[in-house]
Amino acid sequence: MSGTKTSGIALSRRGVLTAATAAAAHTVLRPPSASAAPARTASDVIVVGAGFAGVTAARALRRRGLRVRVLEARNRIGGRTWTTTFEGEQVEMGGVWVDPLQTHVWREIENQGTGIVADPAAERALFPTATGFGYYHPEEAFGWQGALLARFSERARELFPDAANPLVRADLLRRVDPQTIRDRLDAMRLSVLDEKWLTGATGGLGGGSERGAYTQFLHLWALCNHNADQYYGINTYRPASGMTSLARAILTEAAADVRLNSPVRSIIDTGREVVVRTRTGASYTATSVVVAVPVNVWNTIEFSPGLTVERRRASSQTFGVPTAQKLWLRLRTSLGNTYVHTPEGYPIHTLVPIKQLADSQLMVGFSGDQRLDVNNVAQVERAVRLVVPDATVLAVRGQHWGADPHALGGGAFRRPRQLTGLLNAVQLPHGRISFATSDIASGWSGYVDGAMESGLRAAEQVARFASR
Template identity: 35%
Template sequence: MTWKERNAMSATQEVDVVVIGAGFAGLIAARELSNAGHSVLVLEARDRVGGRVWTTNMLGHDLELGGTWVHWVQPHTWAEMTRYGRGIVRSPAAEEARWLGTGGVPRVGTLEEFLELISPGQQLIINRVREAIPRGPEPTAGQIAQLDALSIADHLATLDLDEEARSANESVWVGHVNAPLTETGMSTAYRWVAATGGHWELMHEASATYRVAGGMSEWTRLIAASVRGEVRLNTTVTSVTQGDAGATVETAAGEKIHTRFVVSTLPINAISGIEFTPPLPEPWQRAGRETVASRGSKVWIKVRGPVRRFFGYATPEHPISVLKSEFITEEESILVGFGPDHTRLDGTDLGAVQAAVDAIRPGLEVLAAVTHDWMADPLSRTTWMTHRPGQLTRDHAGLQRPHGVVHFATTDNADLWGGFVDGAIESGLREARLVGERLGPTTV
């Protein structure tokens, strides 16, 4: 009796691989496996592809509610952009910088003056990167095991910085990690700087300078179109049950799909939304209980009239710690802000948004705001991956390890650019290769 015959009475559909989630990791894994001749079904709970990237036309512009910036030092990202003919658009260069000086006194200066302020501290923060993580693609090699217990705040406390430089450097890193610095491991800072060869300036550029021409959603749509199999939207997976001949995936609608392998692309914070039998391995359960550090917010803000191009920093205690201009016309300007804690700012409350803007760039009139609370979204429950102290070296290998016929592809367990689109693509490629090896060759 064949595999399909054994399971025909217990499942409504049989495929070689079910991919849970149609973000970058899931779409890349599905494309690779389907191109190799395997039958693949992608199940996506949202009504769109893309996962934590989402381009929406609001406030009169194409706005990225999730992941935004890319760079050519991110090898998997650049390869996929080349494959799909995606160019880059530079975010506007700032004409002025704003930050808080000693005693919280607002300061206005040039980009060069701000860089002069933060440069010594930025270098001190990452001085040990080459011994901590000597090679970017090997994030747990080197001395990181001895340093992984440190938070970014712990490390900053040891540095000899004056009040103004300390505040500026804290706010810069809050913008990067989208979380309180007391809860974010130095491992996150080290691994991202290691990915850019130890150069913090290049890491800053890679994480906040170039957008994808045409938007992230169009890029993921093109990838989805190249999957040789069904990408089924509005389909929530509720359980994955492994048996002697693969696994049965059940949806909220009661449908059962039998499959030889499953690729889960859910982030650490959201994977508990699916019941796995047998239960997930301890690294996944433990990380899911703790959650990762990121819990911040991103909000797009329309203000009246043209604004001189700027970036500004408040403090980690402010609801918006980082604010910068992105689109400017004669009638209006569109700003984007980031904060370390999504509970500190209601992006739908224009009064609260106005107060947060006033703390960094007073004199602007807020007209509208758009945001998506990724922390409240049950399919993400996080923004982008930032490790808590100790999580990287303790759990990284275990989060990559297959669990029976279930494989895990997510930026949360990527080696090089964890937390970025590049990490999602890397993990999708990795797990597609591993699953393909286990499936064996096809006749297609």
């Protein structure tokens, strides 16, 4: 993808900072009513959740001339994306990377003119060896691992001939969808070292190789055109002004009445209208509703009529990875500009270099270890020293997405049988209620692009009830 242009600025896939931040969009966000008497006001459509699925749905409905109210449980917008600061630097605590392959979000960034930042290229990689860890040139490390991933995913072309429509070959997928990532790893009969190199690259994404579906990884590989360079490249670019700024710009265009701190308790479809009640005591009515919260959260809301068996099962099984944690670190170490990759079983499975500071290195890490407190400097330092013995953690800030009551998990990674057994069913409307979340996207499930795809589909489904 070398030479890609966005907002008139040429970018290389692993380049340096190249784009300036655009002026931030402004939107008015209201807290819930402070009145003792419960509010009951009408809209054409209510959108529950102000993540990318929700704000995209809200704008699509507004463009149809409909009045939209957005109810957001948190005191901020963005959902599982969250732009904040750490050690004086802008950081993303949730979803961050975008790519030209992800056409919805890439087009949005171009249209908003926010610009793009490309993470710097690592100068070396720290990967497993037979006896511990060793340094490799990035081309050697990713070349070797990429070849293993291609072998792991060799059936992707057959099973996913159209990556945007993952169930085209449902007849073949039904025989493979029950398999976990671990099932595929075992069938490959890898050497000990090759196993180490593959488990970190496959199992870490899905909350462990025993949890994640083999077909989920194959689908991701197909979305990346069965190409290791493109697979690695999708985690390179990010919006210069931050994910929250991009979500706010979309929400501004939606011109919606946004209520923060408004977690939803119940949604009642009477057949003529939908009544949404919040845990703060407010009550709102609309002709239809878009539920734009993660699948893992569905079972925390009371629905009447009740959710379908498929939706209840999806929420109980989880789509978003319940163990997903992300952490930002300021490290003093000899590591330098090095990408760190560990086998499955280590408390931190990936460390990505982001910026060289005056006396330290800014890195972002990922963990699926529930025993690790990602906001505890001493614990994080012990975890890092398992791989980098001379590391000193000067500061850390983490987010445990599974412990967030409004997420109950990080990015989506389907489990066995969920693709063929649940995806179609949970994408369908439920009376006057439709569902939007990256978790149930047909394309980039687990990414912002998937959230936007799902938001557009849900808006199309409910708009027919509110046509004016």
